Amino acid sequence: MKRKFSTLEPFEAMHVAIFIEERNARIYQNFAQMFVEFNDAESHEIAASFQEMASEERNHGTQLQELYMKNFGNRPCALTDTDIADVIEVPQLQDGEQFIYGGSNARQALEVALAAERQARTYYTGLAALTMEAPLRGFYQELASLERDHEEFLERKLATRQPRR
């Protein structure tokens, strides 16, 4: 039986958040793999963008691990992202025919990531607003703030690229 994220104890929520970042790193790695198969400059550029996102997500995971250690020490926890019913920050290529029309570009890669980060920030912000318990609310706000940093990072990168025609 999967659990709702809002029912988790603070240490469980942080543990799951670490796994979400690691999961996303693997998903971005996988996206990069989809594009790197094509032997052309644009595909390699898109792959590089996804590789960069994978690396960013790993960094976030490390930051969260440090937070976990600071707050909960070596407290064991077995929960991971797969034990949660909610969909949080899953980057998705939405169009099943995306590669057919050759429409993918590096900007779209960043937009995929941005949509996931926004969804995560909205989710954590919503949880914080609903949470009465101060430490847990603070923790959710911290997660939302982290996601806001990621959003800004992606928005800065997007600003350097031409909008999609």
Added chain:
Amino acid sequence: MFRVDRVLGLIPTDWRLELTRYPSVRALLKSRWMPFIPLVFNLFVFTIILMAGLTGGLGAGNYNFGIMVVWILWWVVLMLVLVPLFSRSWCTMCPLPLVGEWLQRLTLVGVRHDQKGNKFIGLKKRWPKALSNMWLMNFLFLGTTFFSAFFTTRPVGTFLLLGIIIIAAIALSMIYHKRTFCLYVCPVSGFQGLYSNFAMAEVRVKDPTICRDHKTKGCVVGNECGYGCPWLLLPYKFTRNTYCGMCFECFKTCEYDNMAFNLRPPGTDLLVDENRRLDEAWKAFIMLGIAVNFFLVMQGPWGWLKDWANAATWSGWLAFITLHSLFSLLVIPAIFFAFAWWAWRAARSPETSLKKTFVNFSYTLVPLGLAAWIAFSIGIILPNGSYLLHILSDPFAWGWNLLGTAHFPWTPVFTGAMPWLQSLTMVVGLLFSLDFGYKLARQTFPEATAAARATVPLAIFLTLSTAGLTWLYIG
């Protein structure tokens, strides 16, 4: 009849029968011998076709294995059975891109895979974006019909056509990645893709949430069990048959057995409100135009038109290709545009653009066009099918009698029933077109009353087209 959630008011649009729930079917589709074995069988048949085409030269086509198997048997089976029932199942067993794919993979059956992913040879380029659509296939297919009289009556014509396709497929497979040839170049691929939206079978994901949570996506990037989708789809996400070549690699790569082969009501992909495009609309117009022109040339009573198509004179042939192209590329779309404009005006729905109305409504020509081609195919197989008995016994016209049927006389069968069968086919096609026409109108216009008003001009166009085609076939 006009219920948006039921096909012809009878079958729920979301009804599915998953054939892969039967272990033997799933085991078959997961095996690497599928589709290898049917492919090798067809490679053998096509080798005989090519040999018969070469040895037959410029001789009469009706006693040539290549001509009869390709243009009578294959075409009729494709239009009557494979596309309407099983989608792109011909692509599953098509031998034309086979050599190119084997060269890319450097293996016949197995999978070459390492830590970096599936291994291929060749330049693995991406097809140019400007050509990443059906336009090239539209023009190539129309172009091949300019020579239809040559291909369908001269064995060497069929040899040359198939030879050119095979060489092009091999050359492109060495430059571009995966099934680029099938996706963007093969003249036969485009109409199969469009008409497969009407098919009664599909490959789809069973449970999308499993795919959402799956991180490695072997169906896209491949793994040691199979290749990432050769047709460049995201198998965990695609929603229409148009570009699914039914190679079943996703059944082999999926770690969760989450792919399904389903039977379904006809035409449900026509309701997928994604990626509807002008190139696909024109494919529908071109197919309708070719159906009319082929009938006039091959089964019509006008000898002068046959002479034009046969290139008896240069001026006649140029007149044929000019009129044929104008009719398919401009006249039919222009007439359809007039009715789409009328529908758009009648709807009085400013938030919907005329272009959207035109493109969405063009998908009603899928059931109608397919019915026209089925009726055309009935007109080919019943009078001419008996030739097949002859050529199966003597494929190279060398005086063989392998099956004892080499001297079977030309015997048209059930030709008395032909007009009835063709009329019935056209009426069924019209019913589906009207049904999907209303459903598409409901998708196009937010208000039900606007959709109903827009359906009237569309229904008039579809009914007049059906009446015209039926008159052509049986008149």
